[in-house]
Amino acid sequence: MRPGFSAFRLLLAICCLLALVLNPQFGIAQDSVQQTPAPETAAPATPQTPQAAKDPADSPVLVFDGAIQGDGKATRFTMDFDRKTEFDSFFMDSPLRLVIDGPSMLFRFADAATLEPRGLVTFLRYGAIARERSRVVISLGHPARMVSRKTETIEEGKHYRLEVELEPVKQGEFTKMVAEQQRLVGTSGEVATIGDRVRPAPKEKGRITIVIDPGHGGIDGGAKGVHGTQEKDLTLQIARRLASEIGKRGAFDTRLTRSEDVFISLRERVAFSERNQADLVISIHADSLRQNWVRGATVYTLSRKASDNLAHEIAESENASDLLAGLDDAADDEALPDILADLTLRETTRFSRFFSSILVEKLDSDINLIKNPERSATFAVLKAPEIPSVLIELGYLSNPDDEKLMTDEEWQKAATARIADAVLKFFEPRLR
Numbered sequence: 001m002r003p004g005f006s007a008f009r010l011l012l013a014i015c016c017l018l019a020l021v022l023n024p025q026f027g028i029a030q031d032s033v034q035q036t037p038a039p040e041t042a043a044p045a046t047p048q049t050p051q052a053a054k055d056p057a058d059s060p061v062l063v064f065d066g067a068i069q070g071d072g073k074a075t076r077f078t079m080d081f082d083r084k085t086e087f088d089s090f091f092m093d094s095p096l097r098l099v100i101d102g103p104s105m106l107f108r109f110a111d112a113a114t115l116e117p118r119g120l121v122t123f124l125r126y127g128a129i130a131r132e133r134s135r136v137v138i139s140l141g142h143p144a145r146m147v148s149r150k151t152e153t154i155e156e157g158k159h160y161r162l163e164v165e166l167e168p169v170k171q172g173e174f175t176k177m178v179a180e181q182q183r184l185v186g187t188s189g190e191v192a193t194i195g196d197r198v199r200p201a202p203k204e205k206g207r208i209t210i211v212i213d214p215g216h217g218g219i220d221g222g223a224k225g226v227h228g229t230q231e232k233d234l235t236l237q238i239a240r241r242l243a244s245e246i247g248k249r250g251a252f253d254t255r256l257t258r259s260e261d262v263f264i265s266l267r268e269r270v271a272f273s274e275r276n277q278a279d280l281v282i283s284i285h286a287d288s289l290r291q292n293w294v295r296g297a298t299v300y301t302l303s304r305k306a307s308d309n310l311a312h313e314i315a316e317s318e319n320a321s322d323l324l325a326g327l328d329d330a331a332d333d334e335a336l337p338d339i340l341a342d343l344t345l346r347e348t349t350r351f352s353r354f355f356s357s358i359l360v361e362k363l364d365s366d367i368n369l370i371k372n373p374e375r376s377a378t379f380a381v382l383k384a385p386e387i388p389s390v391l392i393e394l395g396y397l398s399n400p401d402d403e404k405l406m407t408d409e410e411w412q413k414a415a416t417a418r419i420a421d422a423v424l425k426f427f428e429p430r431l432r
């Protein structure tokens with residue numbers, strides 16, 4: 001035996017022990033229920049490599065200040081950040097938007113008041129759009145063009161400022177500009193979302209795959225409660241709990257469409273379920289309604305015609321997610337032809353409705369339900385032709401009592417346990 005070999009092994013063992021002791025993340029499951037949701041508008045976490053030392057260049061660009069100034073004739077948007085950064089920008093039509101894309105950014109604006117929409121700007125939205133990409137979407141009240149776009153060095157390189165000057169143009173000129181820009185660079189706002197890079201694990205025989213889809217994420221925060229709860233954080237928290245509850249009930253494998261605060265397009269959510277050969281899709285939401293007295297859990301399935309006005313309204317607002325994040329809906333229409341007429345889908349719909357009825361029955365024992373809790377509308381996220389899919393509004397963040405309930409740990413445990421019970425009952429004939 002070589003001398004020094006056991007000494008080397010001893011050293012290796014000590015190193016491993018040290019790594020275990022010093023690294024608090026070591027050994028914690030990625031989708032652990034105990035994880036707190038990512039903070040509002042936080043850029044997604046860098047890929048999980050707990051052992052690797054962090055290179056400061058890999059951390060997100062810190063955006064710490066910004067302003068919207070001017071009026072309808074000339075509007076200026078500025079954004080201050082901590083290091084030299086490259087941006088792309090392009091305009092989009094219907095709705096009118098200017099999209100600014102950059103690397104992963106952490107948005108911590110010092111004063112929200114300076115970013116109040118004014119002049120040509122009607123709304124500002126920002127956040128992660130993919131793992132290493134962030135986006136600012138500036139909604140416009142009138143067609144506009146960029147007079148200038150520059151990045152300046154402030155205080156000799158202490159920090160940097162992006163400055164965009166906008167002025168109004170006629171709709172015709174705007175339409176021409178957008179068409180030209182698409183011809184030159186092929187921008188449609190589409191970006192590779194996180195799921196594109198995740199290869200699904202091969203499906204094991206006898207196992208049932210449940211895709212859990214936490215609504216919204218990244219740049220799309222979803223609804224916001226009176227007490228400040230963001231829908232995207234709440235849905236992720238509940239999705240994690242649900243995965244763990246379903247996991248306790250036997251032959252199920254659960255997959256989350258997202259496990260961090262990142263934007264996923266509706267089309268990608270559907271594609272994710274198909275790639276993973278899901279047996280059931282459960283999309284989790286907690287939206288807002290104009291009618292703030294409306295409360296209680298609601299289960300939605302896909303239908304060509306909405307069951308009622310409320311269902312129609314919810315589907316409209318959900319389907320707008322991609323547009324608000326600066327994606328082109330034209331591309332979506334092509335990718336999702338009218339599959340509603342398809343026979344398979346009708347068969348799938350029957351299963352979706354059946355699951356919905358079991359779900360309502362199980363929830364009813366513990367959870368406050370809306371009047372007529374089974375509703376339907378044309379939800380883009382439920383359009384996987386072969387996979388039974390439901391969208392659950394666990395409550396409505398526009399109602400303060402619902403908000404209080406949904407953020408309560410005990411309530412979350414009860415709700416996710418009942419959903420998991422419904423999953424088990426739905427698949428019981430296959431498990432025997």
Ligand SMILES: [Zn+2]
Nearest residue numbers: 215285286287
């Ligand atoms: Zn939602």
